[in-house]
Amino acid sequence: MRAAFREKEADDQEPAEKMEFAPADYFARAKVGDIFPREGRLQVDIGCGEGGFLQAMAKLHPEDNFLGIERLLGRVRKVCRAVEQVGLTNVRLLRIETAYALRYVLPLESVAVAHVLFPDPWPKRHHQPRRLIQDGFMEALHGILASGGELRIKTDDEPYFQWMEKVLARAKGYERLDWPDDSEYPLTDFERRFLAQGLPIYRARLRKI
Numbered sequence: 155m156r157a158a159f160r161e162k163e164a165d166d167q168e169p170a171e172k173m174e175f176a177p178a179d180y181f182a183r184a185k186v187g188d189i190f191p192r193e194g195r196l197q198v199d200i201g202c203g204e205g206g207f208l209q210a211m212a213k214l215h216p217e218d219n220f221l222g223i224e225r226l227l228g229r230v231r232k233v234c235r236a237v238e239q240v241g242l243t244n245v246r247l248l249r250i251e252t253a254y255a256l257r258y259v260l261p262l263e264s265v266a267v268a269h270v271l272f273p274d275p276w277p278k279r280h281h282q283p284r285r286l287i288q289d290g291f292m293e294a295l296h297g298i299l300a301s302g303g304e305l306r307i308k309t310d311d312e313p314y315f316q317w318m319e320k321v322l323a324r325a326k327g328y329e330r331l332d333w334p335d336d337s338e339y340p341l342t343d344f345e346r347r348f349l350a351q352g353l354p355i356y357r358a359r360l361r362k363i
């Protein structure tokens with residue numbers, strides 16, 4: 155029983171799919187070339203879920219490289235298979251906890267745009283420490299953003315957005331940008347559901363200075 159359990163655990167550490175980026179060393183930052191052998195700006199979709207936005211962006215911007223970060227194995231597998239099926243060569247998936255990826259895995263000063271789209275709102279007060287947008291997140295993100303790199307956030311959850319506004323206002327080394335025209339920016343899978351329910355969408359865009 156125990157051996158079978160170990161075997162399963164070992165299996166789960168293997169890269170799920172061809173399109174998955176599994177770092178050779180989880181204790182040293184990767185090089186951009188380890189993730190994508192091809193040239194191109196790096197964009198990351200943090201908590202990419204089922205990957206609708208990631209794929210749409212990769213099709214819209216074939217000159218850029220797109221790394222989806224997602225902690226759920228099933229979602230990572232699903233996106234990897236879809237990406238492989240449609241033949242996108244500028245997408246990779248990293249299955250990991252975001253905080254760890256930013257602090258220990260992703261190359262410093264490498265990311266042109268980080269998208270955080272509809273992160274889990276964790277509405278209960280005692281769960282709020284689990285929210286993605288925190289002071290530590292902003293600090294770690296600053297390290298991996300390239301000069302002039304951007305953070306783009308969307309949420310349907312007003313209380314979480316108010317929380318984010320406070321975190322963003324005190325984050326050092328960023329300036330706030332307008333985000334006036336959304337037409338070029340693909341909808342995410344969750345966003346479609348929220349729009350269908352008539353929910354408002356809150357947005358924030360910042361640039362590393």
Ligand SMILES: C[S@@+](CC[C@H](N)C(=O)[O-])C[C@H]1O[C@@H](n2cnc3c(N)ncnc32)[C@H](O)[C@@H]1O
Pocket residue numbers: 200201202203204223224225226229250251252253270271272273274286342343344345
């Ligand atoms: C509400 S869904 C949104 C998915 C997608 N961005 C969209 O808008 O359709 C949030 C996703 O982020 C993932 N996630 C949440 N916290 C995460 C973390 N700390 N690291 C990596 N993925 C995370 C969840 O597993 C889930 O797939």
